[in-house]
Amino acid sequence: MKNLEKNKWYSGREKLFVAVDCVIFGFDKGVLKLLVFKREVEPLKGGWSLIGSFIRPEEDADGAAKRVLKEITGLDHIYMEELKTYSHVDRDPGARCISISQYALIKIEEYNKELVKQNGAFWFAVDNLPDLVLDHNKMVIDALEYLQHKVQFFPIGFELLSNSFTLPQLQSLYEEIFQKKLDSRNFRKKILSLDLLEKTAAKDKSSSKKGAYLYKFDLKKYNRLQENGFNFLMLKK
Amino acid sequence: MKNLEKNKWYSGREKLFVAVDCVIFGFDKGVLKLLVFKREVEPLKGGWSLIGSFIRPEEDADGAAKRVLKEITGLDHIYMEELKTYSHVDRDPGARCISISQYALIKIEEYNKELVKQNGAFWFAVDNLPDLVLDHNKMVIDALEYLQHKVQFFPIGFELLSNSFTLPQLQSLYEEIFQKKLDSRNFRKKILSLDLLEKTAAKDKSSSKKGAYLYKFDLKKYNRLQENGFNFLMLKK
DNA sequence: ATAATAAACGTAAAAAATACATTTATTATA
DNA sequence: TATAATAAATGTATTTTTTACGTTTATTAT
Numbered sequence: 024m025k026n027l028e029k030n031k032w033y034s035g036r037e038k039l040f041v042a043v044d045c046v047i048f049g050f051d052k053g054v055l056k057l058l059v060f061k062r063e064v065e066p067l068k069g070g071w072s073l074i075g076s077f078i079r080p081e082e083d084a085d086g087a088a089k090r091v092l093k094e095i096t097g098l099d100h101i102y103m104e105e106l107k108t109y110s111h112v113d114r115d116p117g118a119r120c121i122s123i124s125q126y127a128l129i130k131i132e133e134y135n136k137e138l139v140k141q142n143g144a145f146w147f148a149v150d151n152l153p154d155l156v157l158d159h160n161k162m163v164i165d166a167l168e169y170l171q172h173k174v175q176f177f178p179i180g181f182e183l184l185s186n187s188f189t190l191p192q193l194q195s196l197y198e199e200i201f202q203k204k205l206d207s208r209n210f211r212k213k214i215l216s217l218d219l220l221e222k223t224a225a226k227d228k229s230s231s232k233k234g235a236y237l238y239k240f241d242l243k244k245y246n247r248l249q250e251n252g253f254n255f256l257m258l259k260k
Numbered sequence: 261m262k263n264l265e266k267n268k269w270y271s272g273r274e275k276l277f278v279a280v281d282c283v284i285f286g287f288d289k290g291v292l293k294l295l296v297f298k299r300e301v302e303p304l305k306g307g308w309s310l311i312g313s314f315i316r317p318e319e320d321a322d323g324a325a326k327r328v329l330k331e332i333t334g335l336d337h338i339y340m341e342e343l344k345t346y347s348h349v350d351r352d353p354g355a356r357c358i359s360i361s362q363y364a365l366i367k368i369e370e371y372n373k374e375l376v377k378q379n380g381a382f383w384f385a386v387d388n389l390p391d392l393v394l395d396h397n398k399m400v401i402d403a404l405e406y407l408q409h410k411v412q413f414f415p416i417g418f419e420l421l422s423n424s425f426t427l428p429q430l431q432s433l434y435e436e437i438f439q440k441k442l443d444s445r446n447f448r449k450k451i452l453s454l455d456l457l458e459k460t461a462a463k464d465k466s467s468s469k470k471g472a473y474l475y476k477f478d479l480k481k482y483n484r485l486q487e488n489g490f491n492f493l494m495l496k497k
Numbered sequence: 498a499t500a501a502t503a504a505a506c507g508t509a510a511a512a513a514a515t516a517c518a519t520t521t522a523t524t525a526t527a
Numbered sequence: 528t529a530t531a532a533t534a535a536a537t538g539t540a541t542t543t544t545t546t547a548c549g550t551t552t553a554t555t556a557t
Contacts, residue, residue, distance in 0.1 A: 039276055039278065041276065041278060041358055078347065078358075080349075080356070081349060082349070083347040083348050083349055084345055084347040084358070085347070105344050105345060107342050107344075108321055108342060108345060108360050110315065110320040110321040110322070110360075111320050112317075112318065112319065112320055119317065121278060121315075121321070123345050123347075172413075176409075189535090190535085190536090191534080191535070206515080206516075206517085207535085207536085208516090208517080208518095208536085208537070208538080209514075209515065209516085211536080211537085212514095212537095212538095213513095213514085216513095228523085228524090230533095230534075231522090231523080231524095231533060231534040231535065232522075232523040232524040232525080232532080232533060232534070232535095233521070233522040233523050233524090233533075233534060233535050233536085234522075234523070234534090234535080235534080235535055235536090236535085236536090426504090427504085427505090428503080428504070443546080443547075443548085444504085444505085445505085445506070445507080445547090445548080445549095446545075446546065446547085448505080448506085449506095449507095449545095450544095450545085453544095465554080465555090467503075468502060468503040468504065468553090468554080468555095469501080469502060469503070469504095469553075469554040469555040469556080470502075470503060470504050470505085470552070470553040470554050470555090471503090471504080471553075471554070472503080472504055472505090473504085473505090498557100499556100499557080500555100500556085500557075501554100501555085501556080501557095502553100502554090502555090502556105503552105503553095503554095504551100504552080504553080504554100505550105505551080505552070505553095506549105506550085506551080506552090507548105507549100507550095508547100508548095508549105509546105509547090509548095510545100510546080510547080510548105511544100511545080511546070511547095512543100512544080512545070512546085513542100513543080513544070513545080514541100514542080514543070514544080515540105515541080515542070515543085516539100516540090516541080516542090517538105517539090517540095517541105518537105518538095518539105519536100519537085519538095520535100520536080520537075521534105521535075521536070521537090522533100522534095522535080522536095523532100523533085523534095523535100524531100524532085524533090525530100525531085525532080525533105526529105526530085526531080526532095527528100527529085527530075527531090
């Protein structure tokens with residue numbers, strides 16, 4: 024509290040960068056993927072990297088992340104949450120730089136493929152990621168761990184699926200996140216008992232002759248449940 | 261990704277501060293308390309404030325928080341976790357300043373009372389806090405919400421108690437955090453079934469004639485449980 | 498010896514999680 | 528047009544966990 028003058032260091036004579044880095048998840052036909060790109064600036068130019076940016080004067084961390092997401096995917100209104108900061112003194116060999124990681128869940132069929140290409144970005148399966156620059160691999164590991172936890176208590180899995188989806192699709196999403204097979208009878212029972220989903224008359228026949236009914240996430244019901252303090256627990260089996 | 265030159269702004273010509281602010285919880289005879297102090301620098305000098313500091317060149321966010329905690333309480337090895345960043349452009353009228361909040365759980369009988377006094381710090385009951393400067397009240401609200409969630413899945417409540425504690429004390433801690441009375445029979449059953457506590461032969465007679473047995477948190481057992489993927493769920497009643 | 502006080506304890510009922518197998522709707526093809 | 532193939536949809540019995548609830552016990556002060 025006392026020696027504030029010591030901190031004059033940060034008053035402009037030295038360089039301190041603050042950035043955001045986005046861990047962008049997508050779910051593509053049963054596979055959890057991550058959007059990464061080829062870094063365009065030194066140091067480590069050409070290395071695989073998360074998508075990030077320095078925070079600009081006129082924006083906060085959230086704003087910076089939204090801007091980056093928009094620039095790279097063309098999407099607004101993405102589900103996004105701050106994860107944590109990475110501030111090791113020498114995490115970046117180029118400069119003292121603190122990074123705030125954010126994870127984002129996007130509906131993979133909605134992003135702008137042209138933009139992604141233009142930006143040199145690619146989707147990699149999460150369990151087949153290349154080495155990333157700096158501490159970005161650690162960011163991904165942390166994000167995955169957090170996602171696994173979060174998804175058990177909050178219905179955010181839907182953010183990775185189209186507006187309507189089948190129960191088998193939803194189940195395969197959880198199986199992918201948890202890296203674990205689930206029993207379809209118990210899964211359906213549990214998920215439907217939460218009274219969050221609305222069954223539609225339409226069927227998706229892309230993966231079976233019989234076709235599977237499409238469901239929609241019912242935000243109103245969800246909000247009602249939240250008010251009463253609600254746990255979105257997942258099954259053990 | 262492109263217009264990186266726009267970010268030259270942060271290369272030293274303008275001022276950007278990065279700080280940590282600590283939400284320090286203590287548990288004092290059934291009451292959850294927070295350590296706050298009188299701000300010593302402009303702007304808002306004299307206002308009640310969380311305890312914080314700018315991050316110094318040679319330390320990361322975690323290091324800064326540990327340093328602050330040490331300065332103010334005299335304690336090392338405090339349970340501490342980063343919460344989130346507060347980066348609104350005009351959150352601080354004095355300068356552009358991003359703050360990383362950390363919450364800390366301390367054993368309230370262990371802190372250095374002399375130091376705390378010297379630093380102008382005081383303990384307030386969480387439900388009777390004064391208005392704090394900047395967005396510090398929001399930080400406290402966020403920290404409390406997080407604590408409520410966290411404490412249901414991780415055995416961190418112990419960090420707020422002495423090394424040995426009675427079950428009634430532990431129960432009252434959870435009751436205070438959840439703002440909710442719990443049934444002592446169910447509480448004991450649940451907490452003991454987790455096989456995390458070690459009963460000692462000693463009794464604490466400070467609050468009853470009969471006295472209550474003292475227990476200790478068994479870290480080894482806890483670690484064993486963690487490996488097998490374990491949920492520290494709390495009761496509904 | 499008695500009263501007062503908080504600690505400790507057990508059990509029955511209800512709810513939730515788990516394990517497990519068959520039927521159904523549809524399309525392709527024989 | 529009957530049959531085979533395929534994934535979707537469904538039910539139930541068992542086990543585990545959670546919940547509700549009242550009495551006994553150890554100790555101190557009177």
